[in-house]
Amino acid sequence: MKKTALFIASIFAASVLLQPAVTYAAQQKKTASASKKSTAKTRKRAAAPRRAVKKSRSKAAARNQDDNTAQKKGLENQQKALQQQIGKLQRDISLKQAKQQKEASAAKSAQSALTLSNKKLQQLTAEQKQKQNQIASIKKESGRVTNRLENTRRDIATNARIQYLYSKKKPWEVLVSGSTPAEIHRGNAILDYLAERHQKRANNLEVTKVQLKNQEQKTTAQAKNIAANAATEQQSNQKLAADQKLHQDNTKKLERQIASQKQQVAELKKDQQRLSALIQQINAAIAAQEHARQKKLEEERLARKKAAEERARQLALAKKKAAQQGKPAPKAPARVEEPPEPAPAPSLSGNFAKLRGRMPMPVSGTVEGRYGQNRNGIGKWQGLFIRAQEGSAVKAIAAGRVVYSGNLRGFGNLIILDHGSGYLSVYAYNSALLKGNGSSVSAGETIARSGSGAIGDTPGLYFEIRYKGHTINPSSWVR
Structure with a gap:
């Protein structure tokens, strides 16, 4: 009985003596946890601008890639049309x-x-x-x-x-x-x-x-x-x-x-060669962008791997030091997960098809060449030739983004708009181009000034609508 009382008394005394140490350890643990949370929040706040910049850069890269891809597709379609036109001319020459x-x-x-x-x-x-x-x-x-x-x-x-x-x-x-x-x-x-x-x-x-x-x-x-x-x-x-x-x-x-x-x-063969060269340049630009993107992704992956290895090394050193000092082993800090790479957003809302039959003509004038009609013995019109006074305002038929703006042999000063969902509108033989590549335009906004060249010196605009690279009759889309 006496031994039991002494044992209980010794346990009580030990608990009284150890209570400050336990309280101190708890406080240290609480402080460490708060510090970790604070560090995580700080890291998260510090990482937020980087993620925003990264996200912005990713979106910009995606838009550039979309622009180049759309431009490439449009030019490839033009190249195909040129090949068909050359083939038709050669057959006509044989006849x-x-x-x-x-x-x-x-x-x-x-x-x-x-x-x-x-x-x-x-x-x-x-x-x-x-x-x-x-x-x-x-x-x-x-x-x-x-x-x-x-x-x-x-x-x-x-x-x-x-x-x-x-x-x-x-x-x-x-x-x-x-x-x-x-x-x-x-x-x-x-x-x-x-x-x-x-x-x-x-x-x-x-x-x-x-x-x-x-x-x-x-x-x-x-x-x-x-x-x-x-x-x-x-x-x-x-x-x-x-x-x-x-x-x-x-x-x-x-x-x-x-x-x-x-x-x-x-x-036309010279035009085709120029178009092929332009497509090759676009392919090279797309390949270079893709290479740079892959390189950046690889660098980011290696940086994350190196950071993870460094954190693991620091944690191992901290655990070893804590063990030497008789302190509890520190836990791994909460890892701030990087957000996944955002998928490229579609360039437009895809409402172009809903505007069929309700869009205005791109320029004020008279239609003298209609889709499918013979074009002076060199094939058929793939769009509309609208006779108009030289210098007339050429307006976008719908909202879109400029995927090509420049001079192309056989089309003069050419501007192409991407309306999303595979729809493109083409405006050729302009006297002046008012929008550059990558520009966003709204419906009815002036994008160029009409010129001449589609039919000799006759002033006017040559206009096409394409869907997934193929020409479609614009007469059922504009009024």
Whole structure:
């Protein structure tokens, strides 16, 4: 009993003696905890500006990357459109070359036919001249026959008159004349012979005259037929000459068109090369940004790892020191977690599609080139050409961000707006650009001044709307 009382008394005394130490340890623990909390708050407050700066830089980097990506996509779509346009021009050139060969062949055939026609026409002209000479000869011969016939008829008349007078003589007149009966008989026989001979000659001349008349009529008919053939051949010759000239003109016209389109193809290829170079630059910029971002992330990861290792080393040293001093081992300080890397926010709200049919025209003017219509033989319009006075205000059809602002061969001074959700609006051939890359614009804000170049020197604006790189008909979007 006495031992028990002594044991209880000793425990009580020890508790009384140890109470200040325990109280001191508790106070030290409480102070350390408060210090840790204060340090954590201080670290958190100190880290807040760094996180804000980091977050701001991340957002800026994300926006730059979005801009470059959108710019790259837009340029790649333009490059694809250029390739399609070049392909169409080359196909059109091939068709025109085939047509040119056909026209040249037709011109050659027309030339051959014209040569034959000229020969035939010369032959008909010679035949016509020959027939005319024959007719002249026949007429001349007919005149001679007519003269001979008239002379013969006069001889017949003279002989008949002599016979008549001879037959009317009285017998006593015959006796008085001193002619013998034999002489009289012989004279009558001669007169009869001459009369018969003259009559035969007259008959022959009459037949000859009729034959000459028939020959003249036949030759005249032949000459008329030859003249008709010559006239027909002359008409055919003129038509062949006109056809030949037409084919030659078409050949020359096609040659000029082919030369012009070849020049356009060469210019478009140069445009494509410039566009490819620009896309390569954008790719390089995107790659450099991504490399810098990855490098920064790696540096931050290594810094965090090094800081964690340093904290662990400091904690180990503190524990070792506490153990040597017989103090409780310190606990690891509360770790301030870094916020996760913010995901890039979408550039716009994505309400562009809801504005369909309610957006205004980008410039005041008259639409002279519509989506899908032929564009002066070099493809089809991929957007609208709006004729407007040079220097007119070009306004954004909706809120967006400028992803490209500069001069691009084949598009002049070009500005492209990103409206989010894959929608882009394109404004080309401007005389002045009023917004730069990365600029945010509101609906109706003036972004450029219209120029010329889409159709020769005609002033106006070329305008496109694209969705995910593909052109769409702007007529159903703007009014």
